[in-house]
Each structure stands twice: as C-alpha cells, then as structure tokens.
Amino acid sequence: MKIGTLLAIVLLSLVSIGHLLRYALKVPVTIETWLVPQWISLVGIVVPAAIALLLYRESRQPR
16 A cells, blocks of 8 residues: 555545544534534545545555
8 A cells, every 4th residue: 555545545534533522512613603413424424434444445446
C-alpha cells in the first residue's frame, strides 16, 4: 500500500469517527450564529467512511 493511500484512509477514517462522536454525544456546533444540524454529521460519517473503504479495497486488489 502506498503511503499516500494509507494517509488518506487514516485521515478519512478520523473524520468519520469525529462525526460519529459528535452525533452520538450530541455536541452542538455553531458557525458564527448558525447552529449546524445533527443530520449533517450523518453525511460526515457515511461519505468519508465509504471513500476510505473504497480506497482500502482498491489498494488490496492484485495488480
């Protein structure tokens, strides 16, 4: 596995875990005066996790 691929997988996994923790612990996030809805974290869990999984599977395929 190339180092860039590994770093991308780790970074995307950490982003997904961060959103999972925000959603599970119901941590409020405010940007200036806008309270960011919890459902945005659901997108932040699924999308980076899916990309990390795809990268992992692609890196494990025989060449």
